[in-house]
Amino acid sequence: MLWYNHSDLPLNVGGDYALYVWGAVVVVVVLVAAEQVLLTIRRNSILEYLGGSR
Amino acid sequence: MAALDKIPGARVLLLVGNSNWFEGSLPWRVFALAEKLAPIFMLVALLCCGIGLYMGFFTASLTSHEAIYRIVFLHVPAAWVSLLLYVVMTAWAASGLLWQERLNAMMACAIAPTGALFSFLALCTDLLMGKPIWGEWWFWDARLTMELLLLFFYLGCIALQAGMSDPHCADRLMAGVSISGLLVVPLACWFVAQTDMQHGGSWGEAKFTDLESRNVAMLAMGLGFWAYGIASSLRRICCVMLERGRGMAWADDYVKGQ
Numbered sequence: 407m408l409w410y411n412h413s414d415l416p417l418n419v420g421g422d423y424a425l426y427v428w429g430a431v432v433v434v435v436v437l438v439a440a441e442q443v444l445l446t447i448r449r450n451s452i453l454e455y456l457g458g459s460r
Numbered sequence: 461m462a463a464l465d466k467i468p469g470a471r472v473l474l475l476v477g478n479s480n481w482f483e484g485s486l487p488w489r490v491f492a493l494a495e496k497l498a499p500i501f502m503l504v505a506l507l508c509c510g511i512g513l514y515m516g517f518f519t520a521s522l523t524s525h526e527a528i529y530r531i532v533f534l535h536v537p538a539a540w541v542s543l544l545l546y547v548v549m550t551a552w553a554a555s556g557l558l559w560q561e562r563l564n565a566m567m568a569c570a571i572a573p574t575g576a577l578f579s580f581l582a583l584c585t586d587l588l589m590g591k592p593i594w595g596e597w598w599f600w601d602a603r604l605t606m607e608l609l610l611l612f613f614y615l616g617c618i619a620l621q622a623g624m625s626d627p628h629c630a631d632r633l634m635a636g637v638s639i640s641g642l643l644v645v646p647l648a649c650w651f652v653a654q655t656d657m658q659h660g661g662s663w664g665e666a667k668f669t670d671l672e673s674r675n676v677a678m679l680a681m682g683l684g685f686w687a688y689g690i691a692s693s694l695r696r697i698c699c700v701m702l703e704r705g706r707g708m709a710w711a712d713d714y715v716k717g718q
């Protein structure tokens with residue numbers, strides 16, 4: 407049913423994984439901020455184009 | 461009219477029939493509403509994500525020093541929202557196709573990039589969790605594969621909108637693609653339920669001692685991501701409407717006012 411059986415895997419947890427955890431936060435924040443910046447650029451360029459073509 | 465009083469609910473039905481339901485869906489009204497609501501939803505998103513991250517990362521206690529499981533507070537809500545946005549996008553696209561409503565198709569078009577972002581985030585966070593836990597960045601788990609398929613369907617919809625010169629034709633094709641990909645959503649939910657059943661509870665749940673904090677944090681993050689998805693889609697619908705409304709009086713008036 408499942409293509410991968412988790413129970414066969416060594417559960418290699420423990421130690422300090424702060425880099426991975428905070429890395430995930432950074433990835434989320436950066437991508438979300440990038441989307442908002444791109445949206446602002448798109449909106450401004452549309453307004454500039456429509457303003458110029460009137 | 462006196463006869464109407466004898467029929468229960470007749471006056472309400474008459475009122476509903478007489479009111480113009482489509483007045484609220486006029487482009488300039490939707491545009492003005494989207495512009496007003498987007499910052500409110502963004503604020504709600506920031507608030508909820510702030511609370512969720514604080515509770516998930518600093519309050520919820522783990523059974524041991526397995527800090528890596530805190531990534532579930534980003535991974536699970538991102539996966540939820542990517543699935544939910546896909547259903548909403550398909551509903552808008554299908555209704556646009558059915559009733560030939562351009563605004564509905566534009567809504568679907570505005571949701572697709574944000575849905576793809578959440579799908580990508582769900583995959584990225586899973587990779588970051590997978591390497592330290594299982595020693596592999598990627599493995600062909602059914603849930604991960606479903607999320608990857610969902611990302612491909614989102615990308616297909618975006619590519620159709622970006623690559624076709626006729627937006628109405630692109631809208632119709634996008635509706636077809638999104639409807640055909642809808643099967644991924646129940647399949648993904650089913651695979652998650654199957655995996656949880658196999659392990660006697662969800663992976664994250666087993667690692668947290670304080671389940672109440674974990675659930676509140678997860679809910680707050682889910683609501684935050686959902687609010688962000690709405691805010692971002694509303695911002696994008698304004699761009700799409702301005703692009704397609706070129707030459708229309710309301711769009712010209714808006715540009716003049718800027």
